[in-house]
Amino acid sequence: MIEREFTGQSWLTFRQALSLGGHVRRGERGTTVVYADRFVPYDEKRRAAVTDEDAQAIPFLKRFTVFNTDQCEELPDDIAIAAPPPPAGLIEPTVDALIKASGIPFRIGGDRAFYATTEDYVQVPPPQAYFEPINWHRTALHELGHATGHPSRLNRDQNGSYGTKKYAFEELVAELSSAFSCASLGIVPTVRHAGYIGSWLQVLREDNRAIVRAASQASKAADYLLGFVPGSIEPASLRSVVADHEVA
Structure with a gap:
């Protein structure tokens, strides 16, 4: 966002832009983001239940290409959502x-x-x-x-x-x-x-x-x-x- 001087920190995929009635401006270059998480397969859950052991989660990465709202046109005015304030108690x-x-x-x-x-x-x-x-x-x-x-x-x-x-x-x-x-x-x-x-x-x-x-x-x-x-x-x-x- 800073390097490319975008005005906000709101991002969406090409398809998300279309689903909202807008589109990515022609010639714009996307940014790659990676989502990391873990999941427990169904068979592993069954194995753990039978053996009374902890189920082993499998880590995975999923890659997306996203575009900043500044790179899009005809999006709804309220698409940029401000980040929620930190929950109480996290900041001394x-x-x-x-x-x-x-x-x-x-x-x-x-x-x-x-x-x-x-x-x-x-x-x-x-x-x-x-x-x-x-x-x-x-x-x-x-x-x-x-x-x-x-x-x-x-x-x-x-x-x-x-x-x-x-x-x-x-x-x-x-x-x-x-x-x-x-x-x-x-x-x-x-x-x-x-x-x-x-x-x-x-x-x-x-x-x-x-x-x-x-x-x-x-x-x-x-x-x-x-x-x-x-x-x-x-x-x-x-x-x-x-x-x-x-x-x-």
């Missing part, structure tokens, strides 16, 4: 309050997490898209960590392209900021920060002070974000939680 109240109080434009939806530097907004898939919703907080705080670098906030250099040292350094800052924030808020993701941090340190392996400089910037980013928590956490508390944290 303190993180929800932080997001709202920060004033950083924050969108929930789509299929990937990112911070748009030019437009200055964060987008993260809904918590229910994660196998374990607690990991949503690590991702959200990572992208918010990037957003603190905007010129109107902490004004970090975010001009590095993917794979460069500048890019790697900014990723370190964002992930360390997420780790510090999670630790301060008592959030324990099951996906560990250390592996991600280590992957970007490889890019900076000849700079043995990169982690120290990144941690300093990350501490400022986390302090900035945590300042929006109701009854905000004192910045100094970061120093105490880091000592016990896996990335310290």
Whole structure:
């Protein structure tokens, strides 16, 4: 959607467009999506019932070609359906309050997490898209960590392209900021920060002070974000939680 500058995240197959009274515009190129699931064959269910064992599910993949609604014509006006809000309880109240109080434009939806530097907004898939919703907080705080670098906030250099040292350094800052924030808020993701941090340190392996400089910037980013928590956490508390944290 972002690469091709579509205005919405609504997709349908060629036949679905026709069934709705519309059609795909001539010359448009479709996008391949893959649906993954498991099913238990009838014979396997019978075998399990006879042997009193667990039935073995068979994984499968099904491929579809879909088109964005922007690529279609004559569709009903109400075809684009907004994603439902996350179910209550999946987002920690303190993180929800932080997001709202920060004033950083924050969108929930789509299929990937990112911070748009030019437009200055964060987008993260809904918590229910994660196998374990607690990991949503690590991702959200990572992208918010990037957003603190905007010129109107902490004004970090975010001009590095993917794979460069500048890019790697900014990723370190964002992930360390997420780790510090999670630790301060008592959030324990099951996906560990250390592996991600280590992957970007490889890019900076000849700079043995990169982690120290990144941690300093990350501490400022986390302090900035945590300042929006109701009854905000004192910045100094970061120093105490880091000592016990896996990335310290």
